Amino acid sequence: MTGVLTGRARPSSRSTSPGRTPRRRLRRALRRHGKEYLLFAALVGPNLALILVFSYWPVIYNLYLSFTSWDMISPTPTWVGLDEYRQLFTSADFGHVLLNTLKFVVLIVVGAIVGGLATSLVLNQRLRGRGLVRTISFAPHIISGAAIAALWLFMLDPSFGLLRALLDPLGISSPQWTTSSHYSLYALVMVYAWKGIGFCAIIYVAGMQNLPADLFEAATLDGANGWQRFRHVTFPLLSPVTYFLVVTSIIGAFQAYDVTAVMTGGGPGQSSTTLSWFIYQQAFQASNAGLAAAAAMVMLVILLTITILIARYGERRVTYQ
């Protein structure tokens, strides 16, 4: 393979016209490594084609759409240059959406990871029925978002919800969780974080079971108490798991859509509208594909930046065993 790529074959003395030598080189290389090339193409080709068609092509086409104005029904988009981006960045609504997204992502990631870690500490104990509890706590991650949203909508309903039954005896009236802009975003955060806790917990439990027991024994012999063992041994050793969960939770929170669709529809007003919901709204409610595509490009840039930052600075803090 290397030979082909570096062109070790010497030019033949018979090569008088330009172009003949490379062709001969190629022929020789193909003869020598043809089977390898074929195998390489057969193995890589289909995957490469799928990635190009389903991952890169939509991104490239989306980039093109972001420079157009299009209602998705008219035959062709109209080229408008940077107009859609200008509209995005001069609109107060979009600033509000970005701020919502920031709050939403930070709260969900922190909530799910802290909650997941706390749950995993319990689930890692040798308790009776541990398997069942693990299954139950993982369930929210695999149940459909729409079903979870419908359930929470019922629980949070201030007129006949479960929460009302709990608060009424205390003389507290249940807040208008989904119909007041003071609470709607936090109602969504609560549900998404709850949904993520089980997943984080199970991944943490798996991580904890691979930690070397001798370190804990040594720490115990040194007189470290439970909190100190967690703070100085468990948590640092779990940092690769935390790193993985932070990255995947951030991406998941940015893409959150299903629960929002059922519970608040981004409202009241735009109080619970995050970037992903804004993109959906613009594309499919307002038939504004150009603006939606521009917002999607903004989301792509934000996610890429976050991922690069985490990879560059976050990974330094990760301790591998």
Place this chain on the structure above:
Amino acid sequence: MSGQRLSQGSGATLSRRSLLGLVGAGTLLAPALAGCSHGGGSGFAQVDVKVPKKYDKRKQKVVLWSSWNASAGKVLDGLVEKFNDSQDEIYAQAQYQGNYFDATSKVTAALRAKAVPDIMAFGQTAWQIFFLNETLEDLGDYADEKFSSSFHPNLYDAGVIRNRPYWISFARSTPIMYYNKDLFAKAGLPDRGPRTWTELREWGPALVRQKAAGKSAKVTELSGGDSWEFEASVWEFGGRISHGLDVVVNKGGAVECAEFMRKLIFQDKMAILASEYGTNFNNGLVGAYMNSTGALAGTYEAAKFEVGCSPLPTQVTRGVPTGGAGFSIFKGVPKERKQAAWEVIKFLSSPESSAAWSLGTGYLPVVKAAVNQPDYRKAMQKDPNRGVAVAQLAHAGQLDEVDAYVQNASPIIYGGLQKIYGDNRPSQEVLDDVARQLRAGEKKIKPMYDKLVGGAG
């Protein structure tokens, strides 16, 4: 150069530059290619349809995309089944595609994929954008005088532009007032709906004294997920969403109406903004509320009390916008499929079908002769609630133009209502912002509107 290499058939020599070149060329060409046969041509394929063995010899298949499931979906399936048994040339199938918004998104995607349903049941505010983009078939050549005059003109005309029909009324409705007869009786109120909004407010103290599920009952619940009911009450307060394309939602009756409702919620504590519209009423927690006549069958199923229906309360004037859905056919569908689709529409628009649909769902009987069907007459005598919307039809009108034609008008309006009803924000301030957004939408569609609709209704 790269072309030469490719022509030699050597995949190994495809350089990174030429690969990128190909991707780039594809990017630029794709939109142009996508537009090639859109709208005008006759190349639209049919969406997937599984034909039962019983009908697999039929020459034509017709797929109808609808937004009716549950009980209404069953009634539609029953009618389609009747159509299939009434002849042996065409097999029709109704396919549920989610609510009006979802179905519209799906059909937009279907248009891009150039595989569309033969009949699309568009919501009242969804078909116009497809019309403005010239994707809908002019049904004037199919609908003869006998057909068009069989409909209630107030309903049929909603789909007519410059004397040509593009959207045939089917599941049409107006909002009516539903009230909880048992709760009204307990509160000592008359067995009828309120005649005016002020009267409903006056009844408030008697209603909120009643306990429902351990809490004080509310007078009404309001919707933050649709603008239709709001538009109806705006009309009654003497306002409008727009006059033609001139947006007036932040003026006069519209602002007074929103303020009245806001006070009912926050000052009088008699009303609530529903998180799931209708659930409070069906659970006996509110006395009365506005909803589509098409919700009648569902309300009967869900409510555990005796349900009463009445015309909408008036205030300054009387008027009610029609809503619901109707049928359109896409221009780009091959001729034979369009003809077969029309046969299905004709069947569903017969007095018998219209009566059966109306009886099964509560939607208006769109065809005048439907009310003369023996079953319908019997049902009207037995259940006076069914006659309310029909009687109210005399006061019905088409949706205000901006609500009908600006694609995002309804979400913009109800987004504003959520702020007023949910956050107690002053109506004038919020509706000024709503008007600004509607005007931006209006600007976008104005050239197409002027070209294709103009002043004609």
